[in-house]
Amino acid sequence: MFLISSSRRPSQRLRSFLKDLALILPGSVKVTRGKKTISELASLAFLNNAKYIILVENRRGNPSIIRVMKVGLAGDGGIKVEDYVSIRLRGVRLSREGGSRLTYPINGYNGVDYSKCYSEKCLEFSGILMNLLGKFIRENFSYRIVLEENGPVLILKIIDRRGAVVGPLMKIGGFRVYGR
Structure with a gap:
C-alpha cells in the first residue's frame, strides 16, 4: 500500500524514522533512495502494488517534511505520480x-481517535489519515491512532490496547492537501 523512501542524503535520525514508519504503516515497503528519481520510485511502487509513495525529507538532520504522492496509471499506459499531501513536522x-x-x-x-481535536485543521487531518489508512481500519485490531491538539501543533501517537504509546510520536506543524 505504501512505498517509503527518503531524501537523497538521509541522516541517521531520518533512517531510524523511516524504520519506525515502515513498522506503523500497514502494507509498507521501505526502499533506500540512493540516486533513484521519483519516476523510478513510482515504478517500484507500481511493481509492489503500492498506491502511495511517502518521501521524508530532513532539515539539519531531523525529519522535517513528509510528502505523500499517489501512484496510478496514466492515460497513455505509463505510470503517473501526483502530490496528495505534504506534512510539515x-x-x-x-x-x-x-x-x-x-x-x-x-x-x-x-480507528483514528480525534476526540481531542477542537479545530477544523485537526479534524481535516484526521480525515486525511482515514483516507490513507481506510483499508486497514477495523474493530478487531489492538492499535489506534490518537490525534490531539497542543496549541497550533497536532500530536499524532499510536496507542496499544494497554494504553501505552508505541512507535514514533509526531508533532505536526501544518499540512497542505493538493488537488482539491
Missing part, C-alpha cells in the same frame, strides 16, 4: 528515544 520522538518499541509491523488499526 515540528518534531519527532523516535521509538528508540522513549515509549515502547515495536518488534513487528502493525497490520491494522482500531
Whole structure:
C-alpha cells in the first residue's frame, strides 16, 4: 500500500524514522533512495502494488517534511505520480528515544481517535489519515491512532490496547492537501 523512501542524503535520525514508519504503516515497503528519481520510485511502487509513495525529507538532520504522492496509471499506459499531501513536522520522538518499541509491523488499526481535536485543521487531518489508512481500519485490531491538539501543533501517537504509546510520536506543524 505504501512505498517509503527518503531524501537523497538521509541522516541517521531520518533512517531510524523511516524504520519506525515502515513498522506503523500497514502494507509498507521501505526502499533506500540512493540516486533513484521519483519516476523510478513510482515504478517500484507500481511493481509492489503500492498506491502511495511517502518521501521524508530532513532539515539539519531531523525529519522535517513528509510528502505523500499517489501512484496510478496514466492515460497513455505509463505510470503517473501526483502530490496528495505534504506534512510539515515540528518534531519527532523516535521509538528508540522513549515509549515502547515495536518488534513487528502493525497490520491494522482500531480507528483514528480525534476526540481531542477542537479545530477544523485537526479534524481535516484526521480525515486525511482515514483516507490513507481506510483499508486497514477495523474493530478487531489492538492499535489506534490518537490525534490531539497542543496549541497550533497536532500530536499524532499510536496507542496499544494497554494504553501505552508505541512507535514514533509526531508533532505536526501544518499540512497542505493538493488537488482539491
